[in-house]
Amino acid sequence: MAARRPGERSLLVPLLLPTWAMIGVFMVLPVGVMALYSFLTREFRGGVDWTFSLSAYDQFFFDRGLFGDEAPRLQWAYISIFWRSIWQAVIATVLCLLVGFPTAWFIATRPARSRGVWLFLITVPYWVNLLIRTVSLRFLLRDTGPLNQGLMSLGLVDAPLPVVNTNLAVQLGLFYSYLPFMVLPIYAAVERYNFALSEAAADLYASRWTTLREIVLPLVKPGIVAGCLLVFVPSLGAFLAPDLLGGAKTFMIGSLIDEQIKGSQGNWPFGAAVAVILMTLVLIALVAYARSVTRERSA
């Protein structure tokens, strides 16, 4: 390592200060406030009372019946809300990957001149507000919308396909909302891929499938993982698509939290606790993944 010039160390602290301030103000503080509130006592109709309480977590994990005086059982209501949200996010991620990977591959294999145009086209719809795009999708999918009217006028179906207010509509909405978050990181990874490697594999009689599995996928894996994370995590907390496309018939994690903070019930500690539990789950999954990657590398 090069020797440090005198004075470099004394510069280190002031130069790092902006970074620390950013992390402190924009990450540690808000998350800290959230974690703190989840351990406070609920004030009826919004706000908190500054005394320590675990009742928010108790409410999440234990079911004490309609009147709160039965023997505690495991609370399935919130677990099923989590399960449903995770499942929706998984499906949205898989859909994004199935469409996003070929798209990214296509763009990355275009001549350098036209790549910019393709990338530009991918981002164009995202200049429009998410709410508007979600409502527009509802217009397209509804019984009287162009999708169903088109299918009916082609004689493919007799009655409108019930798409709006179903889980399928939610998954389509999430897929549509987050697709570029899958395409762009995979594109970045594929663009760096050296296509001479594919030729070398072919020279050694590797089938196309083997080349993809053994050579391409391991090399672009970081892009795929980044894309999956960028789609999965926001899908988990989404509530526009479930509300507008799914008909808000069932709570998702996002709408459950929203109702606690903004609704008339105003149970802030419970809303904060749900958010903390969600964050913990995501964190555990990420750490487990990171560890498995490290183990793979050292093996």
Next chain:
Amino acid sequence: MKRLLGAVALSALASAAQAQEELKVYIFFEYIPQELVEKFEAETGIDVTVDTFDSNEAMLAALKAGRLGEYDVAVPGDYMVEILRNQGLADTFTPEELPNFGNIDPQWIDVPFDPGRTSSIPYQWGLTAFAVNRDVYQGPIDSLSIIFDPPEELSGRINVLDSQGEVLALASMYLGIPQCTQDRDQLRALNDMLQEARQHWASFGSDTSKEVLVSGDAAAGMIYNGFATKARDEGANIEYAFPKEGSVIWMDNVVLLRDAPNRDNALRFMNFLLDPENAGAVTSYAAYQAGVLGAEEFTDPAIRDSPENNPPESVNLGDFVMACDETTQATYDAIWTNLKQ
């Protein structure tokens, strides 16, 4: 020296601005016509600032987070008036302080959320029940069973307001049990009935309640009466119902806030709004009903005479949504979670 003079001039300006009479109003967005504010300013010389909120809860949160003492009057919904009063956020006045107090429609004086009207006056009121697409269903629609135990034609095509207060209040009226009941059998019955009813529902949505009726996504839906008028104007062949079990009555009210910096101006403003001509102007803009005697004369006839705004003479109007006590509210929350689980 020049700078010093400048500072003196500035402070003189500042104190002149302080001498200017002021009023700060906190109200739902797009709920008061700008011309009316200007009329009040012209009549009184008071400088009015209007700030807006988008939900009762947001207003309460802002007041509790330290905005109390900044605003003179706020315009929240009925149950929120009760909450403001119970939490000591509202001031009181006597009828003598409002010369136009006698213009308040007598049926809105002894309201459950402010009996005798000591902190608030009516601003706008309306009803919440449901509307039915007459192309789809031609039968009678005089009962809440249309929503909670619907006929076959409507099953699976119903939109319900995404609001615990209204849904549980209407469900209680349908079952004939009091709101915020503490009777466990009644609460269980409420829970069971809603579990049955949800199977007939297509969606929950409040902001979208008009649009789903216009587009035909829903063939029947819970809706506010004024919203149903707009849906009809936009071409939906719907009829708004006045169910025999009752509707939810809602009313937004002008509340005199505690620690109002300009209490006298606030009272002048409230008195101004109780003038039938001004109440009519608000109604023509907001499209509900005023609760002020004589306002009809100054209201846009299209709004005044709409079928949605004119319940049949003998009909049971229903009740305001009650703010439950903490124990009952916990059960209500559990029922609501069960419903949307």
